[in-house]
Each structure stands twice: as C-alpha cells, then as structure tokens.
Amino acid sequence: MTSDVVNKPKHYTQGKVECIDAIKEMCGSGFKDYCRGSVVKYLWRYDKKNGIEDLLKAQWFLNALIDYEKLTK
Known part of the structure; x- marks a missing residue:
C-alpha cells in the first residue's frame, strides 16, 4: 500500500492524530491564514x-x- 502524499501523508500522522487537525486546534481562526500561506x-x-x-x-x-x-459562516 502506498502513501497518499497529498491527502494523507504518513509522516504527518502520529497515532490517530493528523498534524493538520492539531494545527487547526492550535490556530483557531488563524487556521485560514495558515491555509492561505x-x-x-x-x-x-x-x-x-x-x-x-x-x-x-x-x-x-x-x-x-x-x-x-463554510463551517464558520
């Protein structure tokens, strides 16, 4: 099985937590700026x-x- 390097790269997951979810929680509304960057x-x-x-x-x-x-409007 190969890793999906775009949608779910293995190196960005620890246990059941994906890095993007941790970033979203840490950044709050700043998450949109992170995505834009x-x-x-x-x-x-x-x-x-x-x-x-x-x-x-x-x-x-x-x-x-x-x-x-969409979720925040």
Whole structure:
C-alpha cells in the first residue's frame, strides 16, 4: 500500500492524530491564514520542485480553506 502524499501523508500522522487537525486546534481562526500561506507556498515552488504534486497540495489547502469558511459562516 502506498502513501497518499497529498491527502494523507504518513509522516504527518502520529497515532490517530493528523498534524493538520492539531494545527487547526492550535490556530483557531488563524487556521485560514495558515491555509492561505500554504496555498501560496505550493504555487510559488511548483515549477521548481514537485510540479503537479505541489499543485495538488495547493488545491488541498484551498479546499481546506473553503471548508473552514463554510463551517464558520
């Protein structure tokens, strides 16, 4: 079985806790800024580092931001 490096990378999970969930809890409303920054980071580097994988990661963070906004409105 291979790891999904975009949606659920193994190296970001400890036990049953995913890093993104811990970040969301720690940041509160700042989570949207974290997502926005991550989108910019992956778009900034995609053509110099991981190509489509980085575009998919940017998309993942954009979707997380959209989901956050829907839940908090």
